[in-house]
Amino acid sequence: MRAVRIETCGRPPVAGDVPAPVPGPGEALVRVRAAPITPLDLLCAGGASYFGAPAVPYVPGVQGVGTAGGTPVWFPASAGMAPGDGSMAELAVVRAEDLVELPSGADPFAVAALGLSAVAAHMALTWRGELAAGEQVVVLGGGGVVGQAAIQLARLAGARRVVAGARSPEGRERAELAGADAVVTLDTEDVADLAARFSAACDGPVDLVLDPLFGAPAAAAARTLRAGGRLVNLGGSASETCPLDSSTLRSRSLRVLGYTNNELTREQRAAAIALIAEQAALGRLAVAHEVMTLEEAGAAWERQTAGTAGGRIVLRVA
CATH class of the missing domain: 3.90.180.10 (Medium-chain alcohol dehydrogenases, catalytic domain)
Structure with a gap:
């Protein structure tokens, strides 16, 4: 063969x-x-x-x-x-x-492109991040596969507003095509500047940040979270460290949570793949x-x- x-x-x-x-x-x-x-x-x-x-x-x-x-x-x-x-x-x-x-109508290439990246997006939003209908979500790395999937999956889960962050023009375009309400340009390491951009793009305080980047973007997005808000980290493609200041973390009693697909049971993973394939077959999810x-x-x-x-x-x- x-x-x-x-x-x-x-x-x-x-x-x-x-x-x-x-x-x-x-x-x-x-x-x-x-x-x-x-x-x-x-x-x-x-x-x-x-x-x-x-x-x-x-x-x-x-x-x-x-x-x-x-x-x-x-x-x-x-x-x-x-x-x-x-x-x-x-x-x-x-x-x-x-x-x-898989459902018979699912495109094998579309499902393969989504795969475990979409599983991570879905489970980080829902199982780990406890996303509830009507909440506002920030998705960092919105032009990547995880980010594109997360924008669409957050909407399918009932998010009222989804704001994305992406570095390149191509990434910002992919985030927009995925359905983000607004896209913030991540072209600086200035946390205060980035935080101001996110605040301007969001409709009031944010409930949940999905973060595959870490680094300055995560620190900036954390400043937009409401009291008791959640940041779920599932990657460090921007940096392995993050300048998240203690005052932001403590003053709002924020929850910073880690996520990995390796923690899922076989049953959780199978259920997530089945949902992703079903939504792909219905034309509601694609990257x-x-x-x-x-x-x-x-x-x-x-x-x-x-x-x-x-x-x-x-x-x-x-």
Whole structure:
């Protein structure tokens, strides 16, 4: 079968022929249709992640969409985090209990682009952030996949106003297309300046901040929160540290919460994927993405790494 493999850590994958996998007890064979190139794939294949350097060669891909026994499914994989192969191959072996059946009308590439990023957005908003109908939400990193999904999912959960923050013109445009009521430009590290921009864009105090960035944007957005407001952090793409001042935190009794998909149970993850796929099939949820072929995986990998792609790249496997 055709697949792409990481042969050297830190280098793009190479397409080639590999033996077809054989499922064992409790496993299912998935005919893969779509495999996204995610930040986690890039991190693991770089060889310096907190999971340690992966044994090479291996087939990357921590999630994918395909069919098992003729049924459309989404599936996870531990490629790069543990020994074994992932989704970027024509066939993948998956634990049967991890398969999530998809609605027949769901576009496999749209669902693959959303995937675990949308799961993080949904669960950080609702399960961790306790978003209630009628609340005002700030979504940082609104041009990224998590941010685009969060803007739409917050609206679907009943948020009355969603304000996004994004750095680049392309990111701000994606946030606007996702439905943000206003988009704040994140082109400075001046916390006071950013806080003033967020305050001007918001309709009064904010109830919840969804933060995949940390750093100055998170510190600024925190200043717009109401008493008892919540900030949920699920990433540090702007900085691993944040200049959140003690007076802001204490004077409003704010809650700063961490989130990771790794904390979810299999049942929580499956329910979130099912909801995301259903909303995608209904045309209510989508993120910017490109589709490239398996043979183009090396070039796609380099573009995703450099940030020059027009969104999440999804490989057309079959």
